[in-house]
Amino acid sequence: MTDPTPGSTPRTRIRRLPERTVTELAKAHGVLDAGLVAHVAVLDSEGQPYVVPVGYARDGNRILFHGSSGSRLFRSLGAGAPTCLTVTLLDGLVLARSAFESSMNYRSVMVLGTCTILTDEEADHALRVISDHLLPDRWADIRGPSRKELAATLVLALDLNECSVKIRDGGPEDAPEDLDRPVWAGYIPIVESFGAPVAADANAAALPVPNYMLGWTR
């Protein structure tokens, strides 16, 4: 196994398939910056885990996301329940010559820790950072949150102090005895892309699509 990620501890070192563990924190940042949706674990009072998708952004050494302040699960996160936030980007199908080596290419970051609730200026800043990640340059064009909307929003931060990154790319790793099987092998890339914008209504259709949206690509 290679050196652990700077922000890793023994419990986040990937124990299986260590050759897929890429250990630089910079790579974790790269994956987090490329993703839009994370899956967050929340435990209820009976120890039942829930896995909830959330939009998020990285802000330096922490992850920011938000939910409804009326949500029992988000309030539990804000109260310091141990959590795990995982971002996975699916990059391809790996077609090996055996079932066992058939796989998928992906980039995945797992973050362990407890969340902190952000309030006031910190919450304002976090909402702006999340918007800038998901919808770059959109913030200045739209109405910011009202006091009532802010009260309905629970803004959470999760430090990247304990995280791991796994990346699998390229073709299959067939066993030597399988290399001569008469079957095509390799990989099929999977790419995510944006379609053409769809206007909400006549008001929007009468307006030009903003320039900053033309630069949004995946």
Place this chain on the structure above:
Amino acid sequence: MTDPTPGSTPRTRIRRLPERTVTELAKAHGVLDAGLVAHVAVLDSEGQPYVVPVGYARDGNRILFHGSSGSRLFRSLGAGAPTCLTVTLLDGLVLARSAFESSMNYRSVMVLGTCTILTDEEADHALRVISDHLLPDRWADIRGPSRKELAATLVLALDLNECSVKIRDGGPEDAPEDLDRPVWAGYIPIVESFGAPVAADANAAALPVPNYMLGWTR
């Protein structure tokens, strides 16, 4: 709130944004059949949750997936730890005229329960079903798992008895007082697609890409 999904119980009814809760089990099946990767929660002995990405398939009223039999986390799942498996498909960015209504379009299914370990013929069947979902028609072309490979593989099933589905689509739901703001509003679809197959090596490059792969689209 509309009627719960047939396989839902109170704890899986979505408590927030109930208008996004589409309640037919058939819709849950549709989402599960469209996805490739699920995020599964696993608790360690200290109650720390982990969220792990896995390839999976739906087989009737259950989800099948597999991991390494040497993985502590997967063995914990096999031993009956309570889990949650979530599949999320990101369908678009929603550009509202306010920050609060800005959102994403998605389809997401959450399944609660405990896993069962499959063995012998049931494990063989499950591996075939998973392969058929991720790589349709590939199974007959490749070498099936050896006894040693099967021993290294933990095959798990999770019943769909307790699940919920949330779907958000279409444009933003701006407040009436925001509709006249002079800013474009609507949504941008996100689509996932396959790129051209990349051969693993000279052996593969000398062989035709199988016909069944030509039918694979997303």
